[in-house]
Amino acid sequence: MTSYPKDLIRDLIDGRLPWQTTKQVMSDFKDDGRFETYLEILQERVPWKERILLPLGEHLYIVQKKRDRIVKCDCGHEFGPYTENWKLAASIYVRDNEEKLEEIYPGARKCDPNWMEIREYYCPGCMTQLETEAVTPGYPIVFDFVPDLEGFYRDWLKKPL
């Protein structure tokens, strides 16, 4: 069964692994202990103590906080229960006119703001841009992912949650 040293996984997720080794990892059988190693690395990095249950995206984690399971940014900002869309508790900036879009898409390559807007979701704690949405005006905020945590831990990982 494939397995890799923790340092290699650390370099891999940081994009620092040399391409030849990265390619080898991509092409080889996947290491079934990856998730545990990954959690260890991430847990060592965050400045808070709550246990990470599942990484949700860059900077975002589902963590166990006492009896609650919440979404938390690595800066420490807490968004609320993971079963609710964290974006609803974020800060937002919308590029909805030519001028705002021009900053990112100069010339003819931008969308028509009558047809589409770009929503930028920031962490209220550290102002990191956590997610963007390119959607038609009026579109409901997209709830990207709500995991089945119980099923994942108990049925798939065979571990208590």
Place this chain on the structure above:
Amino acid sequence: MKATSAKKIRKIAPGRRGVGPGGLTLIEALKRNRQLFEQTGHYHGVKNLKLKADNYLRYESLHARLRSAVVNAREMSKKISASPGVREVGESVVALYTPEGDSVALSTGIMVHVHTLSRFIQWMIEHDYESDPGIAAGDVFANNDPFISDVHPPDLMNVAPIFYEGELIAWVGTVAHELEIGGVTGGANQSTTAERFGQGLTVSAEKVAVNDVIRRDFLVRAEMNLRTPIYYILDEKAMVAACIEVREKVIEIVAEHGVDYYKQAIRSIIEEGRRAHLERMRLLTVPGRYRAAAFCGHVFEGKVGSSGLSRNCIVHIPLDMTIDRDALMTIDYEGAGPKMWNPYNCPPAAMDGGFFVTLTQFIDFDGKVNDGCWFATKMILPPGSWANPMDNATSTSSAWASLMPGFGSLQRMISRSFYARGFREEVFLGQVNTPIMEGGGINQYGQRFGAQNLECAAEGSGARGIMDGIDCGYVGWNPESDMGNVEVWEMAIPILYLGRRIWRDSPGAGKYRGGATFSSLLLIHKTPVYNLVSTIHSDKVFDNQGMCGGYPGPTARFQYLSRNSNIRELIANRAPLPHIEGDPRSPDMQRMVQGEFETVDGVFLERPLRDGDLLQFFYNTGGGYGDPIERNPEATRVDLDKGIQSLELAARVYGVVAKFDPAAKLHSVDTEATRKAREQCRRDRAARAIPVKDWMAGQRSRLLNQDLGREVKEMYKDVFGFSERWSREFREFWKLPDDFTFKP
């Protein structure tokens, strides 16, 4: 959606001896195959992989040789084809099937068609082709009818039965993408057809070869109905050759191993593929519910030309994916709008193809890659929607324009799973739309022609989770991407390339950017008339998304055009010529050339081009990953040196302060100034952002006031009239009254 119910299968006379396994008719064999899966949950009822356990080497050797047979046949057939599409770009695939039409082994290439071929075989079985027109050794059947099984008419498919001692033991299938299909405008993917009529020459499940010889009448039809029949005819010969090559190889392998062993082994290989898929799902993904939205826009209003289309539209492409505790992946397109009066609809076979090719790149990328994964997934396509029109008159000619954003969403959803499990090296925001130059007229040799320029087959990809996207080297429908040599396209189409270069600032921005894409600047050459029509780009909306804070790739919706230019004079005077876009606010083509310059938005339907005109065509690329101000400044410096990035956007989007040294022709980054610029960027965000809840209150009022653009309102109105579930969820999200709807 995927399995045809038993009652749909045509009834056969009792007691009839068939050509299928053990004397069964193929209809009986297909029915039995489906029943075995339904009853046991295992493909063809194979509960244990005994052959593998008993003699691993023999079993694996058989699989490797079958796979080798289809790969070799494809490589050989590419040399028979004369089309730049097949020869240069590799627009073909070859696969081996069970008697019931399930794929056992497949080649590389346009793997999107592995499952469309499967549907074609099963369609013939269900319609009792065994009785009429009969299925015999040496027969070849062709199809490009989307509502029998295809994406769109340019994808011509051939299948041939493989008999051994009088029994049909397998099928071989192959597809070649045609560059000209005789539609209303020249080229392959028609972008102006409102119905199937006008999409081009359609072959609806016909027997086109007997005793390995292609019927003369089939070729005559091609000669009479296509602008450039040579591509089609030689592609057809290439496909028939591939079928014969695989057939002979399979017969040789069967003779060596014994037919009983072969028949058991192919079932085991598919069951192993099914199990491997489920194991990978458990290892790489997380159960739960994933959602995404994508869009594609089309501008027709005000266009002059051969199209009857007049309504602008935005295609709504929602996607809902669930992975349950048994690792079953279900994807659901509920909320897709009704079928459209334009060519951007998808027949079910196209959706099958998009799903299958995504699975082969994300979950089922090695080992036993075959229809096994198909038996471990489920797809829901709302009847009557653009994703399942239920009307064979519907146009699907440019189906890819809706398919790619839709399955780009699937790539992003699966990537979220990979991220959560720590397999960040597999996170990939791959595919986006592929703008294509289509057209026809009189070529540089004075002959009628029609051709598609398929150089779009190697544009930029979306970003990856640990590195940038692929520069000029990816397309969703053919993972083996190649843009073809410039000289080959110059032979096929009356054009000369003044430039085919990286399109600066094209990648979707992010900590890891999308792949850089390219644009081509073309001199229209020695033609009095070249009707150019573009397709499969998204007008006015981004057709892709970023992830984790990255931005989408650009729209690539436009072309620059300069008619009656003085380019010949510039060439004669050895004056500087335009090769790239230059400053997008003052493009080189406009600045350096005298002519009637315009930026054309949407499909090109105006007057024909002719010798001396200039055209610059832009290709798409995908979204970025992560917050752009977290990008390594050194990576941006390299992009600056390579011409992928401009200083202006490096500063504004990435917060990288750099300067150019004209003597060394290199850039350098001011690290301290960059750090300060990024801190300022965060302060700027804090100053301009508001809480989402506050923003939502304003948006709710806007909806109640119907304060949206016309096309957006029409999109919502269409979906509201079509999907009760989606419209209910929309009202619930915005807390709108139960009777809220969109007014015209």
